[in-house]
């Protein structure tokens with residue numbers, strides 16, 4: 001039986017790029033510190049728009065394969081080695097933005113049976129035994145069907161794992177504190193002229209913004225190598241993201257801040273020993289490593 005690292009983190013995301021945008025610095029930090037970091041991505045983003053003109057021909061399965069390559073490159077930048085597609089490559093297709101006919105595709109993630117998808121994720125939890133699971137809030141951060149479904153599947157999988165005696169000690173939701181977002185957009189407005197973007201997004205465009213008091217953990221990368229790794233990982237997702245300095249834009253070309261501090265709300269599990277902790281595992285009994 002091989003020993004697992006004493007700290008084990010599982011992140012559940014909807015598309016290739018979400019993990020770097022939301023948790024790139026966090027993943028890089030914990031990977032560098034020797035924690036086990038497992039990423040489960042639920043779709044390959046086959047219905048995404050494509051930014052670079054030279055790649056505009058990519059769509060459907062070809063885009064999905066290309067984005068899997070982007071994800072592999074991005075995880076190399078973060079030092080994350082355990083990357084899995086929920087149910088295997090192509091099991092659940094990208095559902096498209098909320099309200100589009102794409103949502104009715106019987107093979108898309110939005111149409112998946114939550115219990116069936118959760119059983120697949122629960123198997124990953126049984127194998128990897130994470131103490132910490134990170135996913136989106138019930139609205140998926142911004143209402144995208146795949147993000148909402150990722151929340152539902154991750155939540156149900158954690159319940160299944162707990163019922164089997166090996167559930168995560170903590171479940172966190174990706175968050176951004178409102179005052180931080182507002183201050184970052186105020187600075188962005190002054191910097192926009194020097195950026196390759198014509199317009200800026202707004203605070204309302206940022207997923208998961210909540211009042212400051214709901215933030216339980218902040219992982220500040222500041223000027224550490226983890227901030228640079230996050231930017232490099234986001235750049236690797238070139239079909240979806242354009243990075244310029246301390247900002248980025250998705251295919252809508254709306255500039256938004258690239259946060260090098262990442263924030264979390266404790267959704268379930270063991271309370272934290274202090275307000276605004278700086279470690280997702282703070283206060284958890286460091287086990288010797290579960291047998292795999």
Ligand SMILES: CC(=O)N[C@H]1[C@@H](O[C@@H]2[C@H](O)[C@H](O)[C@@H](O)[C@H](O)[C@H]2O)O[C@H](CO)[C@@H](O)[C@@H]1O
Pocket residue numbers: 015016017018045046047048049094095096097144240250251252253
């Ligand atoms: C960050 C994220 O979740 N991206 C999703 C999203 O992409 C957006 C979508 O194409 C929208 O129409 C654009 O205006 C926006 O700029 C994109 O970020 O939805 C895609 C389709 O489901 C998905 O592939 C992409 O990963």
Ligand SMILES: [Zn+2]
Pocket residue numbers: 014015018144147
């Ligand atoms: Zn997404």
